[in-house]
Amino acid sequence: MTTMNKSDPNKQGWEQSDFPIVCETCLGENPYMRMTRQGYGRECKICTRPFTIFRWQPGKNMRYKKTEICQSCAKLKNACQTCMLDLEFGLPVQVRDRILNVSEDVPQSDVNREYFMQNAEKRLENGESYHDYSRADSAARETLKRMARKQPYYARNRAQLCSFFAKGECTRGDTCPYRHEMPKTEDEELAKQNFKDRYYGNNDPVANRMLNRLGEKNATSSLQPPADPTVTTLFLVGVTPDISQADLRQHFYVFGEIDSVVLSHAKKCAFVNFSFGRLTIKDALLKVAWGRPRKQGPQSELKQSGGGKDNQGSPVAQMPLPPGAANAKASYTSQDPTLLGSSRS
Amino acid sequence: MPKIKTSRTRQPPEGWDDIEPTLEDFAQKMREAENDPHEGKRKTEALWPIFRLHHQRSRYVYELYYKRKAISRELYDYCLKQGFADGNLIAKWKRGGYEKLCCLRCIQSKDTNFGTACICRVPKNKLEEDRVVECVHCGCRGCSSGD
Numbered sequence: 001m002t003t004m005n006k007s008d009p010n011k012q013g014w015e016q017s018d019f020p021i022v023c024e025t026c027l028g029e030n031p032y033m034r035m036t037r038q039g040y041g042r043e044c045k046i047c048t049r050p051f052t053i054f055r056w057q058p059g060k061n062m063r064y065k066k067t068e069i070c071q072s073c074a075k076l077k078n079a080c081q082t083c084m085l086d087l088e089f090g091l092p093v094q095v096r097d098r099i100l101n102v103s104e105d106v107p108q109s110d111v112n113r114e115y116f117m118q119n120a121e122k123r124l125e126n127g128e129s130y131h132d133y134s135r136a137d138s139a140a141r142e143t144l145k146r147m148a149r150k151q152p153y154y155a156r157n158r159a160q161l162c163s164f165f166a167k168g169e170c171t172r173g174d175t176c177p178y179r180h181e182m183p184k185t186e187d188e189e190l191a192k193q194n195f196k197d198r199y200y201g202n203n204d205p206v207a208n209r210m211l212n213r214l215g216e217k218n219a220t221s222s223l224q225p226p227a228d229p230t231v232t233t234l235f236l237v238g239v240t241p242d243i244s245q246a247d248l249r250q251h252f253y254v255f256g257e258i259d260s261v262v263l264s265h266a267k268k269c270a271f272v273n274f275s276f277g278r279l280t281i282k283d284a285l286l287k288v289a290w291g292r293p294r295k296q297g298p299q300s301e302l303k304q305s306g307g308g309k310d311n312q313g314s315p316v317a318q319m320p321l322p323p324g325a326a327n328a329k330a331s332y333t334s335q336d337p338t339l340l341g342s343s344r345s
Numbered sequence: 346m347p348k349i350k351t352s353r354t355r356q357p358p359e360g361w362d363d364i365e366p367t368l369e370d371f372a373q374k375m376r377e378a379e380n381d382p383h384e385g386k387r388k389t390e391a392l393w394p395i396f397r398l399h400h401q402r403s404r405y406v407y408e409l410y411y412k413r414k415a416i417s418r419e420l421y422d423y424c425l426k427q428g429f430a431d432g433n434l435i436a437k438w439k440r441g442g443y444e445k446l447c448c449l450r451c452i453q454s455k456d457t458n459f460g461t462a463c464i465c466r467v468p469k470n471k472l473e474e475d476r477v478v479e480c481v482h483c484g485c486r487g488c489s490s491g492d
Contacts, residue, residue, distance in 0.1 A: 175479040
């Protein structure tokens, strides 16, 4: 907790704390660990005010970690004091802010920043958090949750690579505390990270990459029919040698008449050519086009539309529903707007 | 031989002539270690040879007097007084559990963050398998009595 040192005006805003604000990954696997604490040990990498340094080893063969930014700076962005990733999702600040559509301009020049921090600290002292991220848009939160790791990623705490080993001249051998692995040829972009960019959330190469990937995923996640109606070929990747042409035909004939199947086991891929647009059934030429998806109605309607008998026979239908699920079914016709015709299905 | 000879310097005790060449040898090696260039060494590594020689020399005098009983009490005291052996280190060697102690810094628990002794004091069977340790104080690779 930041204590205002009233006696010495030069020491105002210096931070004295009992416990760091760090994420689970940074703390490491072991629940029993020891930390060293050094009051006013170093200046904050963001606001350049002295703060309390905590230092600990997050497990065996891991490198020592320490707090890098002060607690007021960490609270402002709801970020870990060490890795500067979001405390809730473990994602870069830039990714979180972009998806939640939060823009907070912490002033970067000296006096403005100090004034801003002073005001922010007053608010933090009153117990209110600076941003209420839990009140954010639920769809955005869902996206963040999907992007976040489910388990803490401890490999992040591993020792740094031994640069001498990479050059082939490490004389320390087994006693070397650094990792003896050859560095992978990584993106030059990712090598250009710094504390300030990551904290303020601009030009963070990791965040840029994640956002790019998210954009690509959104573009390709649902298999949209192509704009060009003459494209009637499906491309399959990952075809194992035991899949034959007949298997593919058997699987895909239900979707329409197949012109040809081209299968290449050497390249593990296959093309299925449909004869769309000129489908003939019983000598009648039928026109084929993409249908618009029908809106999924509630359970009661689906049961009425013919599937009722099959459901009764299946073992799943005879199982008692879980306690919460009983309410999900509409008990009266009036509870289901799709049955009354008030809502378009 | 005393380090500084004056006209009032007394004659060394009986048996000095037998151990003098070895001690002289150690002194020579120590001088070499002192003048060794530090280039290419880590900061902690620089003093390791000094610590090792200091240990060896004290060990030599200790063994002569306490184990082999080859020198007299007077000569032993003379060696300690002239700085050929470290009396404090030898005092530790006489105690149980410290028989192989590498240096006095490694048991100085006040110098460590969590009030512990050095990593080299940990028995090999208590460490993880195949972990090689080299302590930062003197480069010791393990001086527990059980090893």
